[in-house]
Amino acid sequence: MVSQDADDLILVDAAKKGDRRAFRFLVQRYQRKVYAVAYGFLRNREDALDVVQESFIKVHRYLDRFEGNSSFYTWLYRIVANLCIDNLRRNKRHRDVEFDDALRHDADAEAPPTPLTNTLQGIGDPGEMLRRKEIMAAFTDCLQHLSDKHRAVIVMREVQGMSYEEMAKAMECSKGTIMSRLFHARRNMQKLLTERLGSMVPSKKDDAADGEAVPSTQEAVMP
Amino acid sequence: MSDTDTTDQKYLDLQAYFDGEMDAAERERFEAELERDTELRSELDDIGVMRELVVGGLESEAKDVPQARFEQIWDEIDATIDRDARLQESAGTRPSIWARIMPWLRPAALPMAATAAAAAFVVVVVNSTGDPSNTEAPVASNEPVQAPAQEPAPSAEPPSQEEAEPAPKLAVNNPAPADEEPVDFDVPDSNEAEVERIEFGGHSGHIEQLEGSRGTTTVIWIEEDDEPVDSERSL
Numbered sequence: 001m002v003s004q005d006a007d008d009l010i011l012v013d014a015a016k017k018g019d020r021r022a023f024r025f026l027v028q029r030y031q032r033k034v035y036a037v038a039y040g041f042l043r044n045r046e047d048a049l050d051v052v053q054e055s056f057i058k059v060h061r062y063l064d065r066f067e068g069n070s071s072f073y074t075w076l077y078r079i080v081a082n083l084c085i086d087n088l089r090r091n092k093r094h095r096d097v098e099f100d101d102a103l104r105h106d107a108d109a110e111a112p113p114t115p116l117t118n119t120l121q122g123i124g125d126p127g128e129m130l131r132r133k134e135i136m137a138a139f140t141d142c143l144q145h146l147s148d149k150h151r152a153v154i155v156m157r158e159v160q161g162m163s164y165e166e167m168a169k170a171m172e173c174s175k176g177t178i179m180s181r182l183f184h185a186r187r188n189m190q191k192l193l194t195e196r197l198g199s200m201v202p203s204k205k206d207d208a209a210d211g212e213a214v215p216s217t218q219e220a221v222m223p
Numbered sequence: 224m225s226d227t228d229t230t231d232q233k234y235l236d237l238q239a240y241f242d243g244e245m246d247a248a249e250r251e252r253f254e255a256e257l258e259r260d261t262e263l264r265s266e267l268d269d270i271g272v273m274r275e276l277v278v279g280g281l282e283s284e285a286k287d288v289p290q291a292r293f294e295q296i297w298d299e300i301d302a303t304i305d306r307d308a309r310l311q312e313s314a315g316t317r318p319s320i321w322a323r324i325m326p327w328l329r330p331a332a333l334p335m336a337a338t339a340a341a342a343a344f345v346v347v348v349v350n351s352t353g354d355p356s357n358t359e360a361p362v363a364s365n366e367p368v369q370a371p372a373q374e375p376a377p378s379a380e381p382p383s384q385e386e387a388e389p390a391p392k393l394a395v396n397n398p399a400p401a402d403e404e405p406v407d408f409d410v411p412d413s414n415e416a417e418v419e420r421i422e423f424g425g426h427s428g429h430i431e432q433l434e435g436s437r438g439t440t441t442v443i444w445i446e447e448d449d450e451p452v453d454s455e456r457s458l
Contacts, residue, residue: 020301020304023304024297024301027297027300028293028297031293031296032282032285032286032288032293033282033285035284035285035288036281036282036284036285037281039281039284039285040277040281045288049288049292049296052293052296053296053299053300056296056300057300057303057304060300060304060307061307135276135280136280136283136284139276139277139280140280140284143277143280154277155277155281157242158273158274158277158278159277159278159281163242163244164242164244179235179238179239180235182238182242183231183234183235183238186238186270186273187234189273189277190269190273193273193276
């Protein structure tokens with residue numbers, strides 16, 4: 001009988017032989033990560049939960065085809081990404097943001113983007129920040145304002161760790177298009193986060209009055 | 224190349240470096256440039272912070288989903304796996320020929336049964352004495368046909384109903400009295416019999432016929448006549 005802490009491949013082998021408990025362990029291990037990815041794509045809790053369910057059903061149906069050439073979670077994440085992309089295509093919503101790679105930040109081409117780190121150092125340690133609901137709301141808001149394609153590449157790269165080639169295959173475009181899309185997505189995300197989080201930076205007068213030195217970029221950002 | 228293009232290219236390289244998409248030679252070259260360019264280093268920090276925010280933000284959202292919701296999802300997955308297993312099992316056993324044909328026959332069961340009944344009447348009528356002038360409306364019978372005690376005498380004229388052929392015998396509904404004019408029926412040109420009237424369960428009715436496109440006749444309705452008819456024989 002396999003244990004809950006067994007390696008992915010051991011659980012997969014047991015599940016292939018019909019061990020339902022082993023498959024459940026796999027589901028429990030990855031369900032929230034799958035949800036996080038799906039939510040990143042779809043920005044809707046129920047849609048993301050539907051994708052979680054569909055993903056694991058699909059995994060179980062095609063488990064025999066998993067040969068162990070890649071890690072289980074890489075294979076799983078590919079299934080999740082494909083389901084999310086299909087979902088986005090089915091439910092294309094008209095949005096008032098750019099659909100192509102034209103950039104919001106192009107309007108400020110002459111002014112270099114404000115470094116995000118300068119903004120964040122005014123708020124505090126990023127690890128601490130993530131626990132603050134306001135930061136979460138700011139992040140979710142910024143994610144909402146990206147186009148479907150930009151959001152997809154951000155999630156595939158940052159959360160799923162997919163290579164440019166894997167992303168190109170998933171989105172049925174060239175590697176060059178992926179690189180360009182990711183470039184613009186990151187620029188837009190950076191601009192949105194800076195705008196949104198900038199309003200949360202306390203006045204520099206307060207810091208001076210406390211006599212505290214403003215931490216350097218390296219100290220504030222690098223863990 | 225414009226300054227914007229240079230900046231964009233530098234950022235694309237930075238992105239490829241950060242994402243591990245550069246080969247060894249490219250990495251070495253870029254790292255040397257990073258050493259020289261503080262702005263480029265700052266950009267690199269920004270991409271790193273953004274990744275932390277994206278990953279942390281989505282993981283935080285995932286933590287907010289109640290565990291009960293995931294339990295519900297597991298119940299659905301479990302039920303689907305059971306359903307898949309049942310479907311696979313039934314797909315594995317080869318159904319009997321009858322089980323394979325039934326889904327096709329089911330919609331046509333009633334019309335086919337009615338057609339079969341009508342076909343039985345047609346067979347009976349076709350095998351009747353034949354001279355329409357000597358018969359009333361032909362009526363089919365479901366009682367066993369008794370062979371007459373004597374065989375009908377061969378004659379140029381078709382035998383009367385009283386001298387019915389050994390089998391099958393037709394029941395006569397209200398046999399025409401001797402002094403009544405025999406009823407004339409049109410003889411179909413193609414020698415096909417027309418079922419004009421049937422008896423069933425002490426009642427009588429008529430069959431609505433629908434001529435099919437391929438010369439077939441389908442019985443689609445059996446309608447009861449207004450007055451019941453007494454008959455010793457019935458369906």
